Amino acid sequence: MAFVASELFRQDFTASSTIAVTHNLGICYPAVRVLIGEEFRPDLLCNVIVDEFDPRNKLTVELASSQTGTIQVLSYDFQAAGIASADRQYQAFTHGQSYTYNESLAAQTNGTATLAQALRVTTPSVEAGDYLASWSFTWNMDQTSRSFVARVEQDDTTQLWAMHQEPKDSSTLQEHPASGLAQVTLTAGAHTFDLDYANNGGGTARITNARMTFYRVT
Numbered sequence: 001m002a003f004v005a006s007e008l009f010r011q012d013f014t015a016s017s018t019i020a021v022t023h024n025l026g027i028c029y030p031a032v033r034v035l036i037g038e039e040f041r042p043d044l045l046c047n048v049i050v051d052e053f054d055p056r057n058k059l060t061v062e063l064a065s066s067q068t069g070t071i072q073v074l075s076y077d078f079q080a081a082g083i084a085s086a087d088r089q090y091q092a093f094t095h096g097q098s099y100t101y102n103e104s105l106a107a108q109t110n111g112t113a114t115l116a117q118a119l120r121v122t123t124p125s126v127e128a129g130d131y132l133a134s135w136s137f138t139w140n141m142d143q144t145s146r147s148f149v150a151r152v153e154q155d156d157t158t159q160l161w162a163m164h165q166e167p168k169d170s171s172t173l174q175e176h177p178a179s180g181l182a183q184v185t186l187t188a189g190a191h192t193f194d195l196d197y198a199n200n201g202g203g204t205a206r207i208t209n210a211r212m213t214f215y216r217v218t
Contacts, residue, residue: 034070044067137207145202
């Protein structure tokens with residue numbers, strides 16, 4: 001007996017070789033067919049890519065050439081062995097997604113005890129999951145009796161890391177390295193990570209070579 005396929009959704013397109021389809025069917029194994037003038041054209045279909053962030057409801061169809069026609073999303077009464085579902089296609093490739101980097105290498109100074117922003121990373125809109133933020137910089141104080149203060153904050157509310165260090169040498173040639181990292185569990189959306197610095201009540205805090213990175217781990 002031949003298998004049975006049924007149309008669940010169709011979307012017309014005009015003069016395009018890449019068609020973004022939002023079918024909102026909530027299905028794990030979407031099947032796609034290309035119709036040109038109601039004629040089935042498998043020869044034109046190059047790729048079907050489920051959406052990274054909403055694989056059950058969105059996909060992109062890539063054709064061999066620009067066409068005008070219809071994309072069908074179908075159901076069928078069998079499941080081929082070894083075919084990953086829409087939910088699982090990206091699971092092996094999550095590490096490193098949403099990679100973001102920022103740097104400010106020039107010297108910055110702060111002569112107050114009020115924390116000033118030295119560097120910020122703003123992430124793209126991410127899906128909920130675990131991510132890694134890391135940072136590095138060099139610092140200096142012009143007084144050995146006062147301390148350099150720094151922190152890293154997520155979304156201007158959650159402190160991920162802090163330091164409070166008094167230097168043994170106040171020369172600007174004596175720069176001191178600092179670095180750190182934190183794994184964070186984020187909700188969906190864009191987020192910020194700030195590196196802030198100040199003194200602890202006197203002297204001038206100096207920061208150089210500030211760098212921050214961000215990416216997904218699971």
